[in-house]
Amino acid sequence: MSKQSKITIAIADDHTIMRNGLAELIKTLGAYDVVLQARNGRELLELLQTSTQVPDICILDINMPELNGYETTAQLRQLYPAIKVMALSMFDNEFSIVRMLRSGAKGFLHKGADPDELSNALQTLHTEGYFHTELMLINSLRKSNNWQTINITDRETEFLKYCCSDLSYKEIADLMKVSLHTVHGYRDALFLKLRLKSRTALAIYALRTGVVTD
Incomplete structure (x- = not known):
């Protein structure tokens, strides 16, 4: 797959090791190109304003300082409706998942997911428009x-x-x-x-x- 045809990804997570590690893992999957990294939602929105490329998918940590996942997702839905948001969290909390979906997220992934699950989640989100185990059941x-x-x-x-x-x-x-x-x-x-x-x-x-x- 050529670089031009790769699915482009932005990541916002206030934990630097987690963010960098996720970016490196995504790069090894082959079909994706990480084009933006941010420490929080506010920084992500600032980077998007000056970027020449709008990513296909934004992976957002739910709990971030300055602008959390819920607030960032709501703003992305308004400003960049074509971006599909994947919520990312250490905790598989039903209230957090539903709140992110109501804010505009199209998927949810646990931070403990293995590389195959991550690849499947990103590919499914890109092609089907959503990803979550419960969403798959409902579809x-x-x-x-x-x-x-x-x-x-x-x-x-x-x-x-x-x-x-x-x-x-x-x-x-x-x-x-x-x-x-x-x-x-x-x-x-x-x-x-x-x-x-x-x-x-x-x-x-x-x-x-x-x-x-x-």
Whole structure:
């Protein structure tokens, strides 16, 4: 693959060793060219303003000083909508993942991912427009089923909307004026109907089907 046809990457991470190590690893994969590196979101945006090349993908650490991953993603979506954002974190926290997706990220990758997973994530994000294990499951569901035929009740729809927040199940129960047991029932019923297994998956389903607008 020629340099001109390589997928271009920008990385923003305040940990220098991590950032440099990731850049070197990406370079060894062959299909990618790391064109920008920044210590935080603010520096990334400044570099983009003066760069002659807009990268295809930005890999963003969620927890950065000055401008964190959520704020940076939101600004990138507004200023550079063609850039696909891959969120990067040491913690596979469902609230962080959903918040990044609502900010405009198109993928999530754990910092402990191996090189093959990293390569697959970048390639899938570039070609399919998204990457996350739960997103892949939901895309399979969308292709194999007509979502319009799945009977989701009004109360389950309301619960789905709350799944996209950082509210606990107990807080959701209080807002819906039902017991925690009933909320767990909504969750389990949706798991069964949609063939999903986590709250993150339910939130992504709600976002991708328009139940919740990001």
